[in-house]
Amino acid sequence: MNRNRLGWVLAIGAIFLLTACTGANQPPPNDAEVHPAVKEDDQGKAEDSDSAAEDSEPEPAAIDPAVIFSSNCARCHKTDRSGAKGPSLLPDRLTKEASHYAETITNGSGPMPSFGSRLSVEEINALAEWILTPVE
Numbered sequence: 452m453n454r455n456r457l458g459w460v461l462a463i464g465a466i467f468l469l470t471a472c473t474g475a476n477q478p479p480p481n482d483a484e485v486h487p488a489v490k491e492d493d494q495g496k497a498e499d500s501d502s503a504a505e506d507s508e509p510e511p512a513a514i515d516p517a518v519i520f521s522s523n524c525a526r527c528h529k530t531d532r533s534g535a536k537g538p539s540l541l542p543d544r545l546t547k548e549a550s551h552y553a554e555t556i557t558n559g560s561g562p563m564p565s566f567g568s569r570l571s572v573e574e575i576n577a578l579a580e581w582i583l584t585p586v587e
């Protein structure tokens with residue numbers, strides 16, 4: 452039994468060696484067949500992580516009122532909200548509800564420009580809530 456098996460192994464080995472030597476051009480095509488398959492897998496994984504990144508994009512874009520304020524409002528109300536061209540926007544002076552101030556921000560007031568077309572409703576609401584909280 453063992454002898455027979457050894458014989459088969461040797462025979463197969465010999466055939467393998469023969470085909471490997473005579474078919475010298477074959478290994479490269481075999482390589483080419485193997486590697487693209489590996490690359491496809493890699494691309495598949497890359498696409499997966501890309502789409503995962505796209506899915507999670509809205510979260511980093513979460514509204515940060517302080518950032519919106521510093522780029523839209525601080526030039527008139529000052530970064531610390533203590534007021535300059537516009538009045539101070541601090542909770543001890545703002546006695547009305549957030550919705551009232553959201554309306555002021557949306558439509559403007561006197562010299563203050565309207566932001567209804569520049570900021571989203573969510574951003575304006577976040578700003579209105581934010582100016583009613585103490586400065587950190």
Ligand code: HEC
Nearest residue numbers: 523524527536537538552555556560561562563564566578
């Ligand atoms: C061009 C200067 C200017 C900019 C920019 C500006 N404001 Fe004003 N803001 C004013 C002025 C002036 C007033 C007072 C308006 C009035 O007397 O009717 C005011 C009033 C306000 C009020 C009402 C305060 C109160 O006591 O009722 C709020 C709230 C407010 N601004 C928030 C903001 C926010 C938030 C932004 C940024 C999105 C902003 N403002 C941008 C000038 C500005």
